[in-house]
Every structure is written in structure tokens, then in C-alpha cells.
Amino acid sequence: MKKITIYCGSNKGKNPVFAEGAKALAKEMIKRDMSLVYGAGNVGLMGVIADAMLEAGMQVYGIIPQKLVDIEVAHTGCTELTVVETMRDRKWLMAEKGDGFIAMPGGIGTFEELFEIMTLNQLAYIKKPLALYNVNGYYEGLISFLNHASEQGFLHQAQLDLLIVSSDPVEIFDKMAAFEPKYIEKWEVR
Structure with missing residues (x-):
């Protein structure tokens, strides 16, 4: 596994432990020489993990719909930034590009990606x-519901x-x- 698709929040959450968790995940990816595939946001946990990977000189592949680029949430520092037309296109390309997937804490978009x-x-x-x-x-309630x-x-x-x-x-x-x-x-x- 070389490219890991990460699904995560466009918010950081109320507890700083979530951002620390994103940094810890990035640290382990860096140690294992993995690249990040993600939704190309410069905000929330998306921005935290992308910044950590980029600061270490790692490859970061961002995939984002034009609509989100237009409202200025695209991370312009990505190694490769792919702009697509729809959220559906974004999700499919992220699924194709990744060798594995991790859902970090996030909201409804993260849940949708996880279930897909x-x-x-x-x-x-x-x-x-x-x-x-x-x-x-964070996911204890969801795990309980799945069971x-x-x-x-x-x-x-x-x-x-x-x-x-x-x-x-x-x-x-x-x-x-x-x-x-x-x-x-x-x-x-x-």
C-alpha cells in the first residue's frame, strides 16, 4: 500500500485531540513512506493532515469539485490537485486512486464516503x-449501531x-x- 485515501472532516471538531490524531496518522504515513489521497480541502482535519504530509515532503493528491474551488477551500499546496465536476466524480476518483481507506472523525460527507x-x-x-x-x-456510537x-x-x-x-x-x-x-x-x- 502506497496511496492511502483519507476521509475526514472539513471542521476540526471541538476537541483538539482530533487534530492531534490527524497529525499522528500523518506521522505514521510518513514513517511508512505513504502518499495521501484526500478531498483537497485546506480547512478542518483535511487541512491538518495535508499540511503535516506536505511539511514532511510527502506526496499529497487532492481531488475537489469546482464548486468547492470557487468558494476557496482548495488546498493549493497539493502535490497534484485534480478538479472534477461533481462530488460523485470526486468520490469515485478517490476510491480508484487509494490502495486503502481510513475514515477519520468527520461529518455527513465522511459518513457517506465510509458507507460507500x-x-x-x-x-x-x-x-x-x-x-x-x-x-x-468518536466512532463508538456508529460501531454500536452497526452491531x-x-x-x-x-x-x-x-x-x-x-x-x-x-x-x-x-x-x-x-x-x-x-x-x-x-x-x-x-x-x-x-
């Missing part, structure tokens, strides 16, 4: 590792097993490197 990658992995359109970076327990959905018969345990969850960047990247997708051959209707 879960779906693409589940249906074997892609076979790439996906991790929740659970900084400060609830499984208990209620709407998610197979195999779907949940494709998701790596950790608050430790070292553990995330070690598990991503060891990722072996396991798919259900035939999805049973419940």
Missing part, C-alpha cells in the same frame, strides 16, 4: 482495506469483519497491510 467504500468492498467491486480511525472514541444492525439481521457479520477499527495508527496500518478480504459467495436474503 463498505458497500463497494461488500459487493467485491473493490478489495481494499477500510479502517475507522476511532480517535477519542445493532447486524443483530437485527440487516448486516452480515462478514460485512462488519471487513472493517478495521482502532484508535492507534500503527495498529491500523499493520492490519491494513495484513488485510485479506473475505466475501460471502452468495448473499442470502433474510
Whole structure:
């Protein structure tokens, strides 16, 4: 894995621990000589992780719709900045470019990206590792809900097993490197 697609907030959140988590993730990516693929924002956690990677001389690939460029949130320091027409184009290109995916704390856009990658992995359109970076327990409520959905018969345990969850960047990247997708051959209707 050389290019990691990071999904994260265009806000920093109320607790400074989230920005520190972004820097810790960048530090581990730098140590492992990885490149960043992300939504090209210069704001929030997106800006924090991109700045940390760029300051270390790492490759940063930003992908952003023209509409967001027009409101001046594009990070002009990206190694490569790709401007696309729509959010859908952005998401697809980010999914294609990354060798693996990490969802850091974020809002509704991050959730959408997370669930799209879960779906693409589940249906074997892609076979790439996906991790929740659970900084400060941010994703505990979501993890609980996903387990609830499984208990209620709407998610197979195999779907949940494709998701790596950790608050430790070292553990995330070690598990991503060891990722072996396991798919259900035939999805049973419940």
C-alpha cells in the first residue's frame, strides 16, 4: 500500500485531540513512506493532515469539485490537485486512486464516503482495506449501531469483519497491510 485515501472532516471538531490524531496518522504515513489521497480541502482535519504530509515532503493528491474551488477551500499546496465536476466524480476518483481507506472523525460527507467504500468492498467491486480511525472514541456510537444492525439481521457479520477499527495508527496500518478480504459467495436474503 502506497496511496492511502483519507476521509475526514472539513471542521476540526471541538476537541483538539482530533487534530492531534490527524497529525499522528500523518506521522505514521510518513514513517511508512505513504502518499495521501484526500478531498483537497485546506480547512478542518483535511487541512491538518495535508499540511503535516506536505511539511514532511510527502506526496499529497487532492481531488475537489469546482464548486468547492470557487468558494476557496482548495488546498493549493497539493502535490497534484485534480478538479472534477461533481462530488460523485470526486468520490469515485478517490476510491480508484487509494490502495486503502481510513475514515477519520468527520461529518455527513465522511459518513457517506465510509458507507460507500463498505458497500463497494461488500459487493467485491473493490478489495481494499477500510479502517475507522476511532480517535477519542468518536466512532463508538456508529460501531454500536452497526452491531445493532447486524443483530437485527440487516448486516452480515462478514460485512462488519471487513472493517478495521482502532484508535492507534500503527495498529491500523499493520492490519491494513495484513488485510485479506473475505466475501460471502452468495448473499442470502433474510
